[in-house]
Amino acid sequence: MKELRILKPIAKLEDIAALDPIVDVAKSIVLAVVKPRALEDVLHGVPFGHPIHPLLVLFPTGAWASVAVLDLVPGAERAARLLTGFGVLTAVPTALTGETDWARLHIQQQRVGIVHAALNVTGVALYSGSWFARRAGNQGFGKLLAFAGLGAISAGGYLGGHLSYRQASGANHTEDVPHRFPSGWQPLGALEDLPERQLAERTVEGQPLLVFRRGRRVDVLSNVCSHLSGPLHEGTLGQDQAAGPCVECPWHGSVFSIENGEVLQGPATSPQPVFRARVTGDVVEVLLPNAG
Ligand code: FES
Known part of the structure; x- marks a missing residue:
């Protein structure tokens, strides 16, 4: 089926370099707000195993969709005002998690993301105005602002879908490895x-692997960062007190345990695929347990 022509300019947002100065300023503000890195990791969703922004989106959008229904029902003004305010309050942590993820994306994704954020901020402002209008007794104007807000967050949601599904931000970029x-x-x-105790890249069956040798012990991970496909062998070798040797991705700073692929620092939330390795004679062989 052909893509709707009206939607074609949205894909072009990715290439609008004029947005970059705004992106740079917004990004530096976000990264300053979400310090330290442990807080940033929670906002990325590292402890939860995937981004938490999509989960939090449910609260404001669910509330505001309900407001649209209640605004068509006579006598539901009190409930509509309550949900309008609930949506505004829950939009704050939702935006914070989204902006935190956004700050660690590629520039093409950030250009789309900044417009996504601008539409959502517009939506929040309209719903805030709606809440105040309703509280002042002006139900008609409150409803008008709420429906305008619904339009803004719907447009923002469409761009969020573009970011997630077409630009694959937030997705696990190693999901295909076992297949x-x-x-x-x-x-x-x-x-x-x-090489001994150095990051090395090898390709097996077309799959780029990160290889780390200590004597006759060899640890092997997918070399494609689960965050956004960064080449891990170009990253920095480190040592974690608990997890042992680790690698920091050169693109956005995710850190993975080399022994078990666990995420030690975001923005990645998915672990690296871990290959088993054995030395037969002088030949290293690898096996991916769930492959094929
Ligand atoms: S690609 Fe983003 S942290 Fe690796």
Whole structure:
């Protein structure tokens, strides 16, 4: 089916470089607000295993969709005002999580994201005005502002969908690894060709792998960062007190345990696929347990 022509300019938002100065200012403000990094990780959703922004979106949008229905029902003014205010209050943490994720995206995603945010801020302002109008007894004007707000957040929601589904922000970028890697043990190469205690990249069956050797022990992860596909072998090798050797992604600073792929620092929320490795003679072989 052909894409609606009216929607084509939305995809072009990704290329509007004129938005970049606004993006830069907004990004520096967001990153200053969400310090320290532990707070940023909670807002990304690292402890929850995926971004929490989509979950929080449910509260304001659910409330405001209900307001639209209640505004058509005589005698439901009190409930409509209550839900209007509930939506405004819950929009605050929702926006904070969304902006935190946005601050660690590629520029094309950030251009779309800044317009998404502007529409949602407009929506919140209209619903705030609606709440005050209703409280002042001006139900008609309150309803008018609420329906205008619904239009703004609906447009913002459409852009949120573009960000999530077309631009794949927030998605796990390693989900396909088990589908593309063959089952069973696969040869990776000679052990002696692997550098000692250094990040190295090897490709097995077309799959880029991050390889880390300590003597005859070899740890292997997908080399594609689960956040936005950054090349982990170009990152920084570190040492976590509890998790041991770790790698920091060069693109947005996610940190993963090299031994088990666990996320030690966001913005990534999905762990790296971990390959089992064995040394047979002098040849390293790898196996992805759930592959094929
Ligand atoms: S690609 Fe973003 S942290 Fe790795």
